[in-house]
Amino acid sequence: MNKILTAVLSIATAGVLAACGSGPAPRSDGGDAGGRLTMGFSQVGAESGWRTANTTSIQDAAKAADVDLKFSDANGKQENQISAIRSFIQQRVDVIAFSPVVRTGWDAVLLEAKAAGIPVILTDRAVDTTEPDVYVTFLGADFVQEGRWAGEWVVKEFASATGPVNIVQLEGTTGSDPALERTSGFAEAIKANPNLKVIASQTGDFTRSGGKQVMEAFLKAHPDIDVVFAQNDDMGLGAIEAIEAAGKKPGEDIKIVAIDATRDGMQATADGKFNFLVECNPLLGPELMDIAKKVVAGESVPPRIVTPDETFDQAQAAAALPDRKY
Ligand code: GYE
Secondary structure (H helix, E strand, O other): HHHHOOOOOOOOHHHHHHHHHOOOOOOOOOOOOOOOOOOEEEEOOOOHHHHHHHHHHHHHHHHHHOOOOEEEEEEOHHHHHHHHHHHHHHHHEEEEHHHEEEHHOOOHHHHHHOOOOOOEEEEEEOOOOOOOOOOOEEEEEOOOHHHHHHHHHHHHHOOOOOOEEEEEEEEEEOHHHHHHHHHHHHHHHHHHOEEEEEEEEEEEOOOOHHHHHHHHHHHOOOOOEEEEEOOOOOHHHHHHHHHHOOOEOOOEEEEEEEEEHHHHHHHHHHHOOOOEEEEOOHHHHHHHHHHHHHHHOOOOOEEEEEEOEEEHHHHHHHHHHHHOOO
């Protein structure tokens, strides 16, 4: 708990300092000579349905906002993100935005951007840093809350259990902000009932194949799994395949709670294979473009911008599915 609090405080402090401190001098033209803003964006990769929707949202929003977007896909590797950011600095873009694959190890490159006077916006995922004034704001969901909602559903679902309830957890990418925070939010919530036990937890790297593989191993090692907590839809969908291949019924013999609420996840929930879904909205593009324009024009923005999410049970997922945008 202390660790989380420290992380939250240090993020908040870094943000406040960035917002109020001696950040890069604003450009009076709000962008390049023609007034067109240039943004360098480093994306994590294409590991999940969520990520694909996030990329499309950013690319579409850049077009709509007349932002010249230099988009770079890091293929899941931090070193690729660092080189992309260095190349954006060299190209002297107006603003850099990125979704950091992991939380640590960014200080050097963030300080380089700061020295070059280029503002940085974190989108989707946060970083751990004690350096002041190295990013302006962090736009993204409250991952601890998402994990908590998933855990609270398990608490309710098994409220009348008299014996142990065996939970397995499919973790996201090791060291990533959502994996760390969803794990802690979930753990915090299930403490409410001592019968609830996470008997195995391993990373499936936020991919469908990763989720399937880890679930296959879990099923072999533990014949008595009651619940799967999949930290994203794709790993949950992989788990469905593994459970069905083992001759069990996902959603009935083994309950599944997942996070993201992409169309595929909503479909699995409407079909009765997932039991509960926590949303994480990937459509960050339009807000990111607005923030970028403000930052480059020298206007102040809040150091932390939380995107709102909701939850879906099976009936709610079936009702929401026809209008789902991602
Ligand atoms: O939940 C997962 C993706 O960072 C919120 O990354 C994002 C997570 C999302 O791969 O599907």
